[in-house]
Amino acid sequence: MSFTLTGSLPHRLSFQFQVPLVTIPKSSCNSIKVMTMATSINNDGDTSNPRKNIPHVLTVAGSDSGAGAGIQADLKACGALGVYCSTVITAVTAQNTIGVQGVHPVPESFVYEQLTSVLSDMQVDVVKTGMLPSIGVVKLLCQSLKEFPVQALVVDPVMISTSGDILADPSILIAFREELLPMADIVTPNLKEASALLGGMQLETIADMCSAAKSIHKLGPRCVLVKGGDLPAPVDAIDIFFDGEHCHELRASRIKTHNTHGTGCTLASCIAAELAKGSLMLPAVQVAKHFVETALDYSKDIEIGSGPQGPFDHFSKLRRSIYNSSVRRGFDPNDLLLYAITDSGMNKKWTRSITDAVKAAIEGGATIVQLREKDADTREFVELAKSCVEICRAHGVPLLINDRVDVALACNADGVHVGQSDMSPRIVRALLGSEKIIGVSCKTPEQALQAWADGADYIGCGGVFPTSTKANNITIGLSGLKTVCSASKLPVVAIGGINNGNARSVMEIGTPNLRGVAVVSALFDREFVSSETRKLHSVLMDVVSNK
Numbered sequence: 001m002s003f004t005l006t007g008s009l010p011h012r013l014s015f016q017f018q019v020p021l022v023t024i025p026k027s028s029c030n031s032i033k034v035m036t037m038a039t040s041i042n043n044d045g046d047t048s049n050p051r052k053n054i055p056h057v058l059t060v061a062g063s064d065s066g067a068g069a070g071i072q073a074d075l076k077a078c079g080a081l082g083v084y085c086s087t088v089i090t091a092v093t094a095q096n097t098i099g100v101q102g103v104h105p106v107p108e109s110f111v112y113e114q115l116t117s118v119l120s121d122m123q124v125d126v127v128k129t130g131m132l133p134s135i136g137v138v139k140l141l142c143q144s145l146k147e148f149p150v151q152a153l154v155v156d157p158v159m160i161s162t163s164g165d166i167l168a169d170p171s172i173l174i175a176f177r178e179e180l181l182p183m184a185d186i187v188t189p190n191l192k193e194a195s196a197l198l199g200g201m202q203l204e205t206i207a208d209m210c211s212a213a214k215s216i217h218k219l220g221p222r223c224v225l226v227k228g229g230d231l232p233a234p235v236d237a238i239d240i241f242f243d244g245e246h247c248h249e250l251r252a253s254r255i256k257t258h259n260t261h262g263t264g265c266t267l268a269s270c271i272a273a274e275l276a277k278g279s280l281m282l283p284a285v286q287v288a289k290h291f292v293e294t295a296l297d298y299s300k301d302i303e304i305g306s307g308p309q310g311p312f313d314h315f316s317k318l319r320r321s322i323y324n325s326s327v328r329r330g331f332d333p334n335d336l337l338l339y340a341i342t343d344s345g346m347n348k349k350w351t352r353s354i355t356d357a358v359k360a361a362i363e364g365g366a367t368i369v370q371l372r373e374k375d376a377d378t379r380e381f382v383e384l385a386k387s388c389v390e391i392c393r394a395h396g397v398p399l400l401i402n403d404r405v406d407v408a409l410a411c412n413a414d415g416v417h418v419g420q421s422d423m424s425p426r427i428v429r430a431l432l433g434s435e436k437i438i439g440v441s442c443k444t445p446e447q448a449l450q451a452w453a454d455g456a457d458y459i460g461c462g463g464v465f466p467t468s469t470k471a472n473n474i475t476i477g478l479s480g481l482k483t484v485c486s487a488s489k490l491p492v493v494a495i496g497g498i499n500n501g502n503a504r505s506v507m508e509i510g511t512p513n514l515r516g517v518a519v520v521s522a523l524f525d526r527e528f529v530s531s532e533t534r535k536l537h538s539v540l541m542d543v544v545s546n547k
């Protein structure tokens with residue numbers, strides 16, 4: 001259940017929640033915790049300057065010495081999402097990338113002491129649970145939650161590590177079913193755990209996951225997420241979310257990596273972190289899933305330890321300072337597929353306005369548009385850019401501005417593309433903020449790595465072939481493109497002399513991060529922009545769908 005608080009209540013994080021939207025989860029139905037958060041007042045009673053309580057997650061979980069999972073993953077996930085995380089440690093494990101070598105449970109009375117210390121003093125918004133080694137610990141936790149109600153309870157029913165080691169006594173199932181799940185706002189079993197909760201039910205297909213989610217829901221949690229990390233390898237990473245009414249299939253691409261240790265702990269902590277920020281449940285799960293997918297992608301090649309399942313890096317994306325928002329999904333590299341760059345000279349020659357040219361390119365299937373204006377007055381450029389933003393927004397196509405950060409800000413474009421001699425992407429990022437898209441033109445592997453380090457989202461690489469648009473430009477050919485793509489940590493769009501005839505040869509160079517082609521003349525130095533765009537689009541779709 002959710003409702004909207006309106007009126008003049010000072011909000012604890014007013015910069016984050018323009019429209020205060022607060023979930024009232026089941027576990028807090030009888031409490032006034034949410035109200036106290038929303039109306040936090042200075043000690044001196046001054047409501048005009050509310051205390052800035054940072055959103056707070058308490059994790060009740062085990063320590064993983066290898067720091068990929070458990071308490072360590074929870075701390076990193078919350079840190080990456082800008083949420084404070086306190087910790088009640090239930091067990092200390094000796095664990096690495098090979099497996100679990102030892103488990104040392106913390107005495108139950110001392111788990112309780114930690115719970116009381118934190119909950120009696122700090123304003124915890126959300127409790128997330130991980131490894132709970134014994135029934136006694138579950139009972140003490142439930143008792144503490146009744147004594148100190150919180151906004152939401154996220155239960156990751158950890159039982160067996162991916163390496164196959166037992167992390168909780170099997171008798172724990174009874175305590176989960178009877179005590180903890182009925183209090184939970186969401187429970188996040190993986191396939192094995194879902195099966196165990198349901199007395200050994202076979203789980204192999206998406207349909208099985210849906211019916212498992214429904215059956216687990218009957219045990220009392222408000223929502224259920226059955227995680228499909230362990231589905232067979234070629235299948236996407238599909239999770240099933242059930243909110244008591246609908247089953248949602250949440251899909252992410254399956255990252256090819258061994259570094260998946262701690263995905264479950266991270267996912268649950270990210271959900272908790274987003275709930276603590278005030279998010280509703282489904283968006284919280286979506287952000288969490290996107291976080292895991294992105295972190296896995298950025299860490300797919302890192303090597304920590306010699307075992308079969310390594311940890312991943314929670315902060316790669318944060319370093320690129322994109323994770324400031326709780327709901328926006330940010331830049332989608334798929335948008336690079338057919339990248340149209342306008343040229344006022346060419347469009348003048350064919351007697352059409354830039355806005356008509358942009359409309360036609362979008363009609364033909366352009367997936368992103370860049371406005372490149374070398375000669376226009378600034379005022380004229382801003383007006384043009386505003387019109388183009390409107391057209392692009394109406395079609396869900398991002399609009400970037402070439403070089404001019406000021407124009408991008410003035411028209412609220414989706415981002416900026418800069419060259420090597422334009423403003424540094426690092427400064428552009430500082431000026432535009434974390435939400436906007438930044439692209440950088442690169443010819444060499446060094447430039448590509450620098451663009452990544454500077455916080456860019458993609459690189460444009462070329463000129464691949466000679467082109468009339470840039471007369472003195474050095475061409476790097478398909479081999480140069482391949483070299484840069486292989487070195488780049490960012491998605492790449494190829495540029496320079498690309499057209500219907502050679503686009504296939506470009507897209508087939510065999511590097512997965514080459515995501516599309518950028519074109520000027522092939523679209524705009526033609527009489528019929530939309531049909532030219534359509535032809536190129538069908539070539540690209542053909543290549544992509546046969547990959």
Ligand SMILES: Nc1ncnc2c1ncn2[C@@H]1O[C@H](COP(=O)(O)OP(=O)(O)OP(=O)(O)O)[C@@H](O)[C@H]1O
Pocket residue numbers: 069161162189190191227228229230237238239252253254255256257260261262263264265266267289292293296
């Ligand atoms: N290779 C992958 N690529 C993308 N997403 C993945 C991958 N592996 C797992 N995930 C996602 O990570 C999340 C956690 O799922 P998973 O089934 O791995 O949990 P888990 O087994 O509890 O994890 P762990 O025990 O390792 O902490 C899910 O959203 C799942 O879809």
Ligand SMILES: Cc1ncc(CO)c(N)n1
Pocket residue numbers: 061062063064069070071093095130131158160161162167261262263264265
């Ligand atoms: C401490 C701990 N908690 C949870 C998991 C599950 O990933 C693990 N391997 N170790």
Ligand SMILES: [Mg+2]
Pocket residue numbers: 162190229230263264
């Ligand atoms: Mg797993």
